[in-house]
Amino acid sequence: MTxxxxxxIWMNDWExxxxxxxxxxxxxxxxxxxxxxxxxxxxxxxxxxxxKDFPQLNAILFGxxxxxxxxxxxxxxxxxxQFGYRTRRQQEDISISGHDIGLAILRFxxxxxxxxxxxxxxxxxxxxxxxxxxxxxDHPIREIIMIFMLAYLSYIIxxxxxxSGIMTLFCCGxxxxxxxxxxxxxESQSGxxxxxxxxxxxxxxxxxxxxxxxVISISNDNCSFQFILELLLITLVARFLxxxxxxxxxxxxxxxxxxxxxxxxxxxxxxxxxxxxxxxxRIDRSIxxxxxxxRQNTLMIVLISTLFFGSLMxxxxxxxxxxxxxxxxxxxxxxxxxxxSVETFDDKLMHENLLSLEEPERQPRYPLRRIHSQIIEPxxxxxxxxxxxxxxxxxxxxxFDQNYLKKYFGGRQTHHLEVQPQVLIKxxxxxxxxxxxxxxxxxxxxxxxxxxxxxxxxxxxxxxFFDS
Numbered sequence: 001m002t003x004x005x006x007x008x009i010w011m012n013d014w015e016x017x018x019x020x021x022x023x024x025x026x027x028x029x030x031x032x033x034x035x036x037x038x039x040x041x042x043x044x045x046x047x048x049x050x051x052k053d054f055p056q057l058n059a060i061l062f063g064x065x066x067x068x069x070x071x072x073x074x075x076x077x078x079x080x081x082q083f084g085y086r087t088r089r090q091q092e093d094i095s096i097s098g099h100d101i102g103l104a105i106l107r108f109x110x111x112x113x114x115x116x117x118x119x120x121x122x123x124x125x126x127x128x129x130x131x132x133x134x135x136x137x138d139h140p141i142r143e144i145i146m147i148f149m150l151a152y153l154s155y156i157i158x159x160x161x162x163x164s165g166i167m168t169l170f171c172c173g174x175x176x177x178x179x180x181x182x183x184x185x186x187e188s189q190s191g192x193x194x195x196x197x198x199x200x201x202x203x204x205x206x207x208x209x210x211x212x213x214x215v216i217s218i219s220n221d222n223c224s225f226q227f228i229l230e231l232l233l234i235t236l237v238a239r240f241l242x243x244x245x246x247x248x249x250x251x252x253x254x255x256x257x258x259x260x261x262x263x264x265x266x267x268x269x270x271x272x273x274x275x276x277x278x279x280x281x282r283i284d285r286s287i288x289x290x291x292x293x294x295r296q297n298t299l300m301i302v303l304i305s306t307l308f309f310g311s312l313m314x315x316x317x318x319x320x321x322x323x324x325x326x327x328x329x330x331x332x333x334x335x336x337x338x339x340x341s342v343e344t345f346d347d348k349l350m351h352e353n354l355l356s357l358e359e360p361e362r363q364p365r366y367p368l369r370r371i372h373s374q375i376i377e378p379x380x381x382x383x384x385x386x387x388x389x390x391x392x393x394x395x396x397x398x399x400f401d402q403n404y405l406k407k408y409f410g411g412r413q414t415h416h417l418e419v420q421p422q423v424l425i426k427x428x429x430x431x432x433x434x435x436x437x438x439x440x441x442x443x444x445x446x447x448x449x450x451x452x453x454x455x456x457x458x459x460x461x462x463x464x465f466f467d468s
Contacts, residue, residue, distance in 0.1 A: 039072035041273025122154035123175025
């Protein structure tokens with residue numbers, strides 16, 4: 001989506017890009033500005049969405065917010081390296097051909113792969129060190145310092161080699177979260193997360209304070225409100241096309257992303273944040289003689305999009321029916337379960353998965369049904385033909401990670417439910433009969449239509465399900 005946005009904004013900038021005093025943007029300046037403006041900020045959208053209420057939408061916006069910034073910086077660096085030398089040599093505007101775009105795409109792929117590999121290698125190195133140095137767990141402070149230094153080392157190495165430091169740091173952190181985190185002591189786990197969150201909050205506060213103080217430097221001579229309005233409209237259209245065109249392909253492939261979710265994804269990425277403004281400071285003067293004017297107009301776009309679209313985010317979410325009312329409803333029901341005088345056996349079954357519910361519906365009463373609906377069906381033991389390859393690929397990667405990578409680099413030892421059908425059936429039969437007898441004895445549930453004989457029949461059906 002980021003690359004698609006860059007292309008759309010670039011083509012429109014080239015057509016409508018007019019700065020104050022009738023100045024025109026060159027071809028290279030247009031594509032640099034497009035790379036700057038494709039850096040979005042999804043923090044406002046994520047503050048409204050709760051992961052437990054809207055897991056899919058939250059995951060999409062969170063993943064896009066992280067990858068989008070990294071890809072934007074990669075595209076920006078690729079453009080400057082691809083066209084910077086030619087601009088300095090010719091000292092005039094250059095034409096961008098299809099061959100130049102192809103070389104830029106190849107350079108982008110090269111920088112992306114190299115940055116990702118450096119981050120993964122440093123992350124695996126940290127995991128191997130923390131797994132082998134067992135005595136290091138007795139010194140939590142040293143553990144935290146070592147993790148910080150290795151993560152910063154990945155960033156430094158990537159920048160020295162002219163790769164993307166932020167992409168490397170993201171991949172290094174992802175690898176550390178999967179392996180290194182579980183090799184640390186409990187003190188280092190909690191202390192490290194707290195330290196990172198503190199630094200993150202301080203940096204975020206500093207960035208927004210810096211943006212606020214930068215307003216003083218804005219002058220009417222350097223800003224064109226017509227140009228700013230044109231760029232805002234272009235970003236709206238580019239965001240719309242870059243979201244709905246890929247999602248239309250997913251709808252053809254029967255992926256479950258509804259229309260309201262797609263609309264909120266579009267709106268959630270309209271805000272331009274600090275990354276876009278920071279990139280304007282890295283524009284090479286040899287590429288753009290109007291870098292200061294681009295910086296001033298970009299700052300105005302960041303402020304307008306943050307204040308306008310950010311303040312209307314909650315209103316837009318309510319219009320789409322995406323709000324936190326479901327969370328408040330779950331909290332009210334949770335208070336009921338905290339009162340033991342009104343708690344029933346069926347309430348206990350429902351209480352286990354209450355926080356993951358989107359609506360407070362009653363859970364299946366029998367443990368056998370609960371095991372089938374909550375454990376067996378998610379495992380997708382017998383996937384459909386169109387999902388067979390995907391399920392097999394996932395199992396292969398999971399087994400490789402569990403049996404080989406975690407053996408040397410540590411990590412969370414997950415024990416997936418690969419039990420024998422006979423064992424599961426015995427457990428289900430015992431739990432089902434006990435629950436029925438208990439409910440009929442105390443009268444907490446109504447089983448006028450269901451009796452133990454029907455439960456035994458369900459067990460037989462379950463056995464035939466496994467045998468098939």
